Amino acid sequence: MFVALVTVSLVCMLAVDYKDGVREGPRPTRVKLIYGLLLLFCLYHMVHAEGWVHLKTYYDAANALFGPMSDALFKWFKAKG
Amino acid sequence: MRTLEIKITANQAALLMFVFLTSSSIINIPSPMIQFAGNAAWISILVTAGLGMLTILPVILLAKRHPGQNFIQYSRGAVGTPVTVVFGLMLLFYQIHMGAAIVLDIALFLNSSMMRNTSACWFVVLSFLVAALSVRTGMDKMAGLFPLLMSTVMLFAVLITLLSVNNYAFGNLLPVFPDGLKPMLHGMYFSYGFPYCELVLFSMILCYVPNFAKKFEFKALMAVLVNAISLAGTTVVTILVFGPIAGDRKYSLFEVARSVNLIDVFSRLEALIGYSLILASFMKTTIVLFTAHQTCIHLLKLKKDRMLIFPLAAFMASVSFAALTRGEAKWTYEVTAIHPMWGFACAVLPFMIVFAVDLMRGTKTAQTTPEAPS
Numbered sequence: 001m002f003v004a005l006v007t008v009s010l011v012c013m014l015a016v017d018y019k020d021g022v023r024e025g026p027r028p029t030r031v032k033l034i035y036g037l038l039l040l041f042c043l044y045h046m047v048h049a050e051g052w053v054h055l056k057t058y059y060d061a062a063n064a065l066f067g068p069m070s071d072a073l074f075k076w077f078k079a080k081g
Numbered sequence: 082m083r084t085l086e087i088k089i090t091a092n093q094a095a096l097l098m099f100v101f102l103t104s105s106s107i108i109n110i111p112s113p114m115i116q117f118a119g120n121a122a123w124i125s126i127l128v129t130a131g132l133g134m135l136t137i138l139p140v141i142l143l144a145k146r147h148p149g150q151n152f153i154q155y156s157r158g159a160v161g162t163p164v165t166v167v168f169g170l171m172l173l174f175y176q177i178h179m180g181a182a183i184v185l186d187i188a189l190f191l192n193s194s195m196m197r198n199t200s201a202c203w204f205v206v207l208s209f210l211v212a213a214l215s216v217r218t219g220m221d222k223m224a225g226l227f228p229l230l231m232s233t234v235m236l237f238a239v240l241i242t243l244l245s246v247n248n249y250a251f252g253n254l255l256p257v258f259p260d261g262l263k264p265m266l267h268g269m270y271f272s273y274g275f276p277y278c279e280l281v282l283f284s285m286i287l288c289y290v291p292n293f294a295k296k297f298e299f300k301a302l303m304a305v306l307v308n309a310i311s312l313a314g315t316t317v318v319t320i321l322v323f324g325p326i327a328g329d330r331k332y333s334l335f336e337v338a339r340s341v342n343l344i345d346v347f348s349r350l351e352a353l354i355g356y357s358l359i360l361a362s363f364m365k366t367t368i369v370l371f372t373a374h375q376t377c378i379h380l381l382k383l384k385k386d387r388m389l390i391f392p393l394a395a396f397m398a399s400v401s402f403a404a405l406t407r408g409e410a411k412w413t414y415e416v417t418a419i420h421p422m423w424g425f426a427c428a429v430l431p432f433m434i435v436f437a438v439d440l441m442r443g444t445k446t447a448q449t450t451p452e453a454p455s
Binding site for chain 2: 001006013020030031039041042045051066071076077079080
């Protein structure tokens with residue numbers, strides 16, 4: 001179900017954007033590049049969500065960056081006295 | 082090329098601020114706040130609202146100093162393009178998380194309370210689809226529609242609050258500070274992260290206000306104040322109804338609605354709060370997706386283009402899916418512990434740096450301009 005829903009959504013999205021692209025003219029290369037990059041990140045996370053790979057995700061990056069600071073703060077909040 | 086023709090009035094901007102602040106927080110905030118701050122939760126919210134006011138004032142000031150420009154645009158002038166790109170990417174990093182988090186909260190709520198047998202991916206995909214389509218219609222449509230929708234959310238919240246009056250036990254409000262001030266500070270840390278530091282996102286929206294009314298600052302501060310009173314009110318109601326176990330009741334306003342039973346006629350009203358949560362989260366997701374899209378296209382030096390709305394929404398949805406697989410405990414930790422720090426580091430801090438540099442540059446210019454002729 002998950003794979004089917006995601007596939008249909010992505011295909012519809014690409015079709016709508018392709019139609020817009022044809023009607024409104026081609027976009028600059030940097031837009032196409034970012035579009036592709038976002039799709040790539042999107043597919044990566046969906047593959048991760050499906051359990052086909054077990055690598056780092058968006059929230060792992062956030063945890064690595066802000067986790068230690070937040071944990072230290074939480075420890076202080078919880079400490080008595 | 083079809084464009085995002087956007088122009089909103091100052092009143093709509095102030096109302097949008099209230100919608101943004103109150104929408105999902107009125108249902109999500111009471112439970113974790115009570116968990117952290119106990120009976121002092123409502124005081125934490127009121128104090129943090131003061132910090133929220135201090136956060137929104139610089140946003141308004143910069144919007145007035147640079148009419149028609151958003152954060153990315155005036156940041157280029159203040160701190161230069163390389164630093165702006167770094168700040169913009171940090172902001173985008175935070176906005177993508179926000180969009181994913183709000184929708185994931187809807188999915189978790191529906192899965193845990195109303196539609197247990199439906200896969201969460203349906204809620205995530207459909208929520209982002211509606212949000213993306215709304216963003217494509219333009220900010221002016223959203224600014225017109227959202228205050229109307231928000232009025233129904235507030236109406237139902239007030240209705241539930243009034244109807245549950247029979248369940249109030251005023252003794253539950255005491256003691257306020259049984260463990261000193263640290264729990265209150267903990268509550269302040271959480272409530273500043275959600276929703277007050279998120280106000281910085283309005284630096285991407287206020288550029289669409291062509292004329293700020295005379296008292297726009299007052300209206301914005303009123304939006305924050307009314308929001309604080311609403312959040313503190315729902316928190317107090319939760320404590321009044323559930324007492325010591327209030328912090329353990331997730332989606333507490335929903336639980337309060339379940340407990341309503343007035344003369345056997347007004348009972349099982351939780352569907353109203355369910356509706357409110359879905360609607361409120363949709364509005365906030367749409368605003369966040371709009372600001373994320375604006376950040377993205379202005380980083381690319383494009384002013385008007387709708388092409389990146391769908392892929393951004395798809396990416397946010399995929400981040401939601403990935404977070405969903407990590408388990409609810411991990412998710413709660415990320416929202417309560419990481420999110421405030423994330424918001425401060427990636428939204429408030431960069432904005433304040435730009436604000437300080439812009440003020441210094443503005444002062445310098447003002448001082449040097451009179452000397453220039455001599």
